[in-house]
Amino acid sequence: MRRGSKVIRVVYRWRVKEESFANFKEVWSRTTNNIHETVPGALGSFMLRSPEDKTEVLTVAKWDSVESWKAFWVAENPSEMVGMREIGERISVTVYDEVDDFTR
Incomplete structure (x- = not known):
């Protein structure tokens, strides 16, 4: 990870x-x-699906910094995500600072 990020x-x-x-x-x-393999700063992702509303899906990506993510997200429609947008409707995108992580 970059110093200060x-x-x-x-x-x-x-x-x-x-x-x-x-x-x-x-x-x-x-x-x-x-x-994750080709974009600098991308640290992987996981997917969640609501058990009550099977149409509600969250994908949560981890990035080494907001700057790395912004470089990827320049036009808000990265070409890498076209296939996903053809199948599902992206409702929102929200960035959060990771405060702590005790997952294993």
């Missing part, structure tokens, strides 16, 4: 039709792994 988490909220979820998950998996 803060790790951030970016929460993408999606609406994905239940019958499209398996395809969305497959495309997301390829996309997030490709971003």
Whole structure:
């Protein structure tokens, strides 16, 4: 991590039709792994799905700094995420500073 920079988490909220979820998950998996391997500062991602509303999906990406994420997010529609946007509707994108993380 760069000196003086803060790790951030970016929460993408999606609406994905239940019958499209398996395809969305497959495309997301390829996309997030490709971003993690090729985009400077990308530290991986995980996905959450609401048990009450199966169409509500969150993807949470970890970045080494807000500057790295902004470099990736320049036009708010990175080409790497086109496949996901073709399957699901991106509802929102919110950036959070990571304060602490005790996950293993």
